[in-house]
Amino acid sequence: MKIGELSRETGVAIRLLRYYEAQGLLAAERGEGGHRRYGPEAPVAVARIRALLAAGLPTRVIRSLMPCYSDDGTRLEPCVLDHLRDQAADLDTRIAELTEARAALGDILAAASGGPVRVGA
Incomplete structure (x- = not known):
């Protein structure tokens, strides 16, 4: 085609x-x-x-x-499953890092505005 x-x-x-x-x-x-x-x-x-x-x-x-x-x-094939598991673990790590960064940004915004600020929702 x-x-x-x-x-x-x-x-x-x-x-x-x-x-x-x-x-x-x-x-x-x-x-x-x-x-x-x-x-x-x-x-x-x-x-x-x-x-x-x-x-x-x-x-x-x-x-x-x-x-x-x-x-x-x-x-x-089963031989690549470990590689895919490693990729999934890398994603979990990146998600955790982004979650921490989001919380830190929320803290900065809260401090700058004088009160709690909800980030992202």
């Missing part, structure tokens, strides 16, 4: 599909005139990429995970 067809089928902008290809996440063959052609598995690959991006994984990590899918392309 051509890039426009893949874009319509997945709802992902052509520009993003080109980016995924440039990052090594999505493979395309070049047809006549250099036009990209994607195989029938491309929509599944795009859905997988979108899900992993939504999970907060960087493209370098996604690139390493793409070959690790098995079965119908929805199951990851």
